[in-house]
Amino acid sequence: MKKPKLLIIVLFQNLVDEEPYYARNPAPPLPGILLAGMTPPIVEVEVLHEMVRPIDYNNDADFIAISFMDYLSPHAYQVAERFRIMGKTVIGGGKFASTHPDNVQPHFDSILVGEAQSIWPQMVQDMVKGKLKKRYEAGLSPSLDNIPPPRYDLVEKKYFTPIVTEATRGCPHSCTYCQLNIVRTPHRKRPIQDVICDLKNTKGLPWYKKKTVMLLDNNLGGDIKYAKDLLKEIAKLKFWGIGTQFSIECLRDDEFVDALSNANCRMAFLGMESLNEESLRDVQKKQNKVEEYKEYFDKLNRKGILTFSGLMFALDKDTKAYYDSLPEKLDEVGCSVILPSISIPLYGTPLYFKAKSEGRLIDGDLSHFEGDHVLFKHKHLTEDEIYEAYRSVNKIFYSWINIFKRWLRFLYKQSKQESVQQFILKMLITTVIYFKLSIFQRHHAQKRVFSRVKSRRKEMITNAKSKFYENPITV
Ligand code: SF4
Structure with missing residues (x-):
């Protein structure tokens, strides 16, 4: 049976609409591929770095996870809204969601507060079962032992x-x-x-x-x-x-x-x-x-x-x-x-x-x-x-x-x-x-x-x- 698909989007430097990805770095930011590495194999995963590739709203993913920083939050809310109108389940996370969850939560079906390693596998299980809670809190400083390697195979070829x-x-x-x-x-x-x-x-x-x-x-x-x-x-x-x-x-x-x-x-x-x-x-x-x-x-x-x-x-x-x-x-x-x-x-x-x-x-x-x-x-x-x-x-x-x-x-x-x-x-x-x-x-x-x-x-x-x-x- 075909697995449901999760698209992880790392928003980055979308500074002006007409020039969404000029901020080309030689290396990708870590959160997207790190999250993909922690994702249990009950879903197929794709990682999209907006720094080098525009968001395709007609993609075939069932679930969308969006990672973003403070200055990208207005953009993140628009992206989440577009996907939610299309009937997709959208999760928010990243530094801003972790420090200001009350502001971020209304824009997403669920948010991840804190570091993902201890809570993300459970969140994915709940997501697939259709039982996502509104908020998952990972605590202030969970252990850094045994974090799985990032999925370098999913990094955009341009990096x-x-x-x-x-x-x-x-x-x-x-x-x-x-x-x-x-x-x-x-x-x-x-x-x-x-x-x-x-x-x-x-x-x-x-x-x-x-x-x-x-x-x-x-x-x-x-x-x-x-x-x-x-x-x-x-x-x-x-x-x-x-x-x-x-x-x-x-x-x-x-x-x-x-x-x-x-x-x-x-x-x-x-x-x-x-x-x-x-x-x-x-x-x-x-x-x-x-x-x-x-x-x-x-x-x-x-x-x-x-x-x-x-x-x-x-x-x-x-x-x-x-x-x-x-x-x-x-x-x-x-x-x-x-x-x-x-x-x-x-x-x-x-x-x-x-x-x-x-x-x-x-x-x-x-x-x-x-x-x-x-x-x-x-x-x-x-x-x-x-x-x-x-x-x-x-x-x-x-x-x-x-x-x-x-x-x-x-x-x-x-x-x-x-x-x-x-x-x-x-x-x-x-x-x-x-x-x-x-x-x-x-x-x-x-x-x-x-x-x-x-x-x-x-x-x-x-x-x-x-x-x-x-x-x-x-x-
Ligand atoms: S607190 Fe540490 S990481 Fe933050 S700016 Fe100062 S030296 Fe850099």
Whole structure:
């Protein structure tokens, strides 16, 4: 007998209708394929990543599961409504559903609150029997032992790096804007052998897609000893390149840097966030010290590891003088690639409560919570000044001349410690990653920052008293 079909949709970066999937990443987000891996074989499963493929509403699935983040919630509700009108059963889940379930639940037949591993198999059983409850709660921090490997065989072919996983969840730090600080949970680690098992579960993938890996932890270095032990095991798998993400102070530990290098780490995403010490202190990012950045970036670059660094605008202690000096400061510290964004007061974070209590929230449209909008009134700067600084830094950093200059500087810093073949492979991989990231960020700046800043600003002023704040969320 034919099994019923479950379609898992991962909504992502559907920023504007006419351009739904320009945000092309080399690797997929983890939730869709992870959920597929946990799904009992009583249903057939398909995973659709909206980042690379539009939603086909005439698909043959009986059940739809939608995973989404905060800024995608208005879009998620529309997608769910369309499927529900067609008679399909629709389940919602993800970070926003887990932190604000009362707001999300009315839009779905059922929602999953929290981490799926302990509750999803039961939910699928109930779904097939037609006995779904309105809400399933997984508890705050269920065990991370024995999570089945993600279904890499279901990753869209367009992704160059289908092998993505995570070793840890949570973070020991308390940055006031971070989603992890809406509901704090302990930093937890998976058994190292489970992570290795994921990375080996590559049957059916073409050989060249088995060579690169992304570890999508919030902070791989939350327990530095664990991270080093894990990287030692990963090094044995001899990947051509891995990418990972960790808190910047981990780079004080030279053994950690060596472990990254030995595992062939080629790209590290770092929450640099600001080169303004006062702003860092203000958002409780105490682990970052601006005067250490240059040394850390140099350490990584010398080992052939590119840095991809978050950079936030509109932090309360920022000033016009700081923004004027920012392009030069970025050049001095030697970031390879930056991910600029305007700070987001995510609902329920300490940053949100602060802005709310001071009556400074000015835009409640959740679809604007993507990092390109000014959402709360700044203490010293006007919206125009913030948008102008955002535009100007993007423009200077991502000019072709600066992109090439940084690439040459990265090549120049290399200390050659391996065979000629290994060195050439390292340089090839880092060059591809560097230009892919830089060109994507340049494209983002052109599409989302330069041409849209003005129209978005007007739109924001019109919507200043949005319905959302007339009916604020209860957190
Ligand atoms: S270091 Fe990163 S993951 Fe940890 S709390 Fe701060 S922003 Fe969140």
